[in-house]
Amino acid sequence: MNKIIKENYPVSKLPEDLREGVESSVVTVTIEEGNGLRGARPTIAEIFARRRPPFKSKEEIDAEWRRQRDESE
Incomplete structure (x- = not known):
């Protein structure tokens, strides 16, 4: 896997989205080749696997849908 490191790289040369929150005028930029799957659909x-607790059961989800439907009627 290739890796490129640029030290003392001017922040002004970075794309705008990478400059957000950076207060220094120079940074160290490290670029590594990915495995080719980044950006692919999960x-x-x-x-x-990425879900966060609490997990709801089917019954809890159905009850929530019924409650919302009843409130809107």
């Missing part, structure tokens, strides 16, 4: 397993 699999269902990856999506479920």
Whole structure:
């Protein structure tokens, strides 16, 4: 895997989204090759693995939908 390191790189040369929150005028930039899968759509397993608790049961979700539907009527 290739890796490029640029020390004392001017922040003004960075893309705007990378400059956000940087208060220094120079930074160290490290660029590493990815595995080629970055940006690819996640699999269902990856999506479920990223979920954060609390997890709701089917019954809890159905009850929530019923409650919202009843409130809107």
